[in-house]
Amino acid sequence: MKIAIEGCMHGDLDNVYKTIKHHEQLHNTKVDLLLCCGDFQAVRNEKDMDSLNVPIKYKEMKSFWKYYSGQEVAPIPTIFIGGNHEASNYMWELYYGGWAATNIYFLGYAGVVKFGNVRIGGLSGIYKMQDYRSGHFERPPYNERTIRSVYHVREFDVQKLMQLEEPLDIFLSHDWPVGITDCGDSRALIQQKPYFREEIAQRTLGSKPAALLLEKLKPRYWFSAHLHCKFAAAVQHGNDGSVTKFLALDKCLPGRKFLQIIEIESEPGPFEVLYDEEWLAITRKFNSVFPLTKRWANFSSAAMNMQECREWVRKKLEESQFKPFEFARTVPAYNPSQHNFDSIPEIPQNPQTLSLLELLGLPYLLDSSPVTGERTGIPASPAPSDLPTYDSEEIPIDDIDEIEEIEEAKADNPTRD
DSSP states (O other): OEEEEESBOTTOHHHHHHHHHHHHHHHTOOOOEEEEOSOOOOOOSGGGGGGBOSOGGGOOOOSHHHHHHTSSOOSSOEEEOOOSSSBHHHHHHTTTOEEEETTEEEOOSEEEEEETTEEEEEEOSBOOGGGTTSOOOOOSSOOTTHHHHTTBOOHHHHHHHHTOOSOOSEEEESSOBTTGGGGBOHHHHHHHOGGGHHHHHHTOSSBHHHHHHHHHHOOSEEEEOSSSSOEEEEEEETTTTEEEEEEEOOBSOTTSOOEEEEEOOOOOSOOOEEEOHHHHHHHHHHGGGOOOSSSOOOGGGOOSOHHHHHHHHHHHHHHHTTOOOOOOOOSOOOBTTBOOOTTSOSSOOOHHHHHHHHHHTOOOOTTBOTTTOOBOOOOOOOOGGGOOOOOOSSSOGGGHHHHHHHHHHHHHOTTOO
């Protein structure tokens, strides 16, 4: 199986797919899957811009809306995680994962799926110590604080991933596991990014939860993005001989190292995205303690037996042939001649999410109050008949683009303050 790995998408789907097509033609080959390590920017319309935390100069529609509307269809199955520059309202709508557009699958805030017999896990967002133990209290419309905290990694999602026992082939995170620079050429990295030196020395460059997951899960491959550079490492796990091959990639720009194509052993195709039994059993077991306020989750209160959850999920998935529910649009896509989206609910109830929760026998909680955790009176999404045909604990990588511009300006003009 040939898999293309892409760093930060930043909404530039057209150019990434064109680059892969060029590689296929040049090498007379076929890429089976594209994995994106965050900052995907699945912006469907202008209202989604209100949930996208980027500097004003970067607020553009880009190209995802064409794939959401059906004007374009992804030529390669695509799986992505969230970063720190996302349409967070849409990501919350698909908290458990689902099709963000035809042939484009979001892994959720945390998730595991299979592509053929290759098992792929991921964690969306970036680590910030001050929000790590909080629950998911943010709801759209976001304010100046919550538009940032909504994409900060939560302990609840990490602990769910820590329950995994079956082997993972690939894991995706947006920011790097802290300490990963010890396992690669950190000297060359510092030459490329001098302002990383202090964070590497202080062991604050990267995510502590990601490092915990790397140590526990030991996947064959781990891919990241966020810091807008290419960096490779090999992590030796104790004395058992297992090794994780780590690779971080850049953002999609001319001359940047944003794409890598690898080949891994797999069963013969055709391949498709399938639900993962163990992950859905974990989701079923712990959804009763899903923290929907600032209060953290009490995992000891999760009463369901894991073996019973596995049996429940296995029976249900056999009925559905393990296939995720079909993509469904819940809001109008961007239309240059139409700019009024006032009638769109802030939290549409996505049919994929509703169907998955029904399959798992779980209640829908995503529109509950961020204060009490109780359901609010937000209406379901209207029928879509009107549809037109960067970050460690301390380093301010939220603004990595601006940091890069400052450093590049200094290099061009060393006398500038």
